[in-house]
Amino acid sequence: MAPGSEMTRLRREQPPAIVWLRDDLRLADNEALSAACAGSGPVLCIYIFDEASAGFRPYGGASRWWLHHSLEALARDIEARAGRLDLFRGPAGEIVPALARAAGAGAAFWTRRYGGAEIAVDSALKTQLADAGVKARSFKGQLLHEPWEVRKSDGGGFMVYSAFARAARALPDPVEPVAAPAAIPAAPYPAGAPARVNLEDLDLLPAKPDSAGGLKAASTPGEAGARNRLAAFIESGLEDYATSRNDPALDGVSRLSPHLRFGEISPRQIVAAIREADARNLKVARGSDKFLGEILWREFNYHLLFGHPDAARANLQPRFDQMPWRDPSAHELAAWRGGRTGYPLVDAGMRELWASGYMHNRVRMVAASFLVKHLLIDWRIGEQWFWDALCDADPANNPMNWQWVAGCGADAAPYFRIFNPVLQGEKFDASGEYVRRWVPELGGLPDKWIHKPWLASENALREAGVSLGQTYPKPIVDHAKARARALEALAKSES
DNA sequence: TGAAATGTTGGGGCG
DNA sequence: ACGCCCCAACATTTC
Secondary structure, three states, X not given: OOOHHHHHHHHHOOOOEEEEEOOOOOOOOOHHHHHHHHOOOOEEEEEEEOOOOOOOOOOOHHHHHHHHHHHHHHHHHHHOOOOOEEEEEOOHHHHHHHHHHHHOOOEEEEEOOOOHHHHHHHHHHHHHHHHOOOEEEEEOOOOOOOHHHOOOOOOOOOOXXXXXXXXXXXXXXXXXXXXXXXXXXXXXXXOOOOOOEOHHHHOOOOOOHHHHHHHHHHOOOXXXXXXXXXXXXXHHOOOOHHHHOOOOOOOOOOOOHHHHHOOOOOHHHHHHHHHHHHHHOHHHHHHHHHHHHHHHHHHHHHHHXXXXXXXXXXXXXXHHHHOOXXXXXXXXXXXXXXXXXXXXXXXXXXXXXXXXXXXXHHHHHHHHHHHHHHOOOOHHHHHHHHHHHOOOOOOOXXXXXXXXXXXXXXXXXXXXXXXXXXXXXXXHOOOOHHHHHHOHHHOOOOHHHHOOHHHOOHHHHHHHOOOEOOOXXXXXXXXXXXHHHHHHHHHHHHX
């Protein structure tokens, strides 16, 4: 048996394989990485920070923070297996071929993406690399099933979630996740290749160090953090998931969304872990089924993105193009963004978002509905804010969920389905714990008034130390009037 | 994964 | 004892 150093030497004489990591920042269940490591040559692991290619949407601030730490963790994990992660900045369509040429690469592998601009870059690249004699191959990894694998009987794509989910559930479970490669033998960095950058050069962290404080406290970006999060959720959250998921004060959801967004964990790994938990403990069946349904909402949103690459801009239902959105005033936009609308549940959610880069899903629906329906502001304005502020903002889920709330999406809530933020609060945050956590100036109010302080008596307000209009705002719109206005606007847009 | 308005039913107070 | 009314509770319809 040749000593390790001899094997390394022989391996380094072979042409290297490039693994282009994008939204799959993990070593386990990464078929592109495994394929590269299974070859006879060394491996060039690369990440390209690309906001230069046509149609690429710049990352939001919270996503940049997460990405920074995720790349940091990924580089460390790769180095622990004798590999190296090289970072680049610029248009991927130029960097990858230039690198392949300089390195004399024999192959290039990556995990598929589903946005319009991303597909355009990847498919052009595949052709270009093949023409240059480089074996380019893409893999499934971001989804359980490719959009073209879940089809209606007429071959078309689904526009209704329940039908999509039924079809997806009828497919065989995806293959078992593949293990992380034992070693990722680094190829020497080739002379004449595009210039590498340091992580710090990408400038992904906010200028004011303190503004990321809430993010740091709440999460651990990276593959190990994702794995721990999943294990903790299965251990303590899965059994009661079906009900706990609606209570924003509880730790009742998985909080895997930012890990999934950057591919630190794959949906295949999640499903495999759920199945295993099901087999081990019968009591989690209900929760795991519900959770699988949420994973399938994510799949559905990517399915829609694949069929509607312009969905971050264009209404999926064209009749909404006539919707008479109001020109938002700076004041009401600031009130919504800053959590000062006077509706405690909305304000708690918007403050959680700003402070932590996350918002509980139940509250996302209410806060989004408030912007679109109570303030009659174009959903795209809210979508952009969430894109900037959410660590988990991704090109499929963020636009599709906003369209769902606004009523213009696929299988959307009917436009007239208008959330009452008071009733939603009383139903899902009955104890007011969530509101008190994020809107502490209302903390002294009794449960009865915590979601509608403007109806409390002068006396109750005084005892709680609340002065409406001073320590906490009065509602910026009246619910009943705003509801009537929204319904009227819809009727107008349909006429 | 709505909320509000409207309709229906039945118990109980009351003359 | 009976009819009338009120209204809570639930069901259905509408937005």
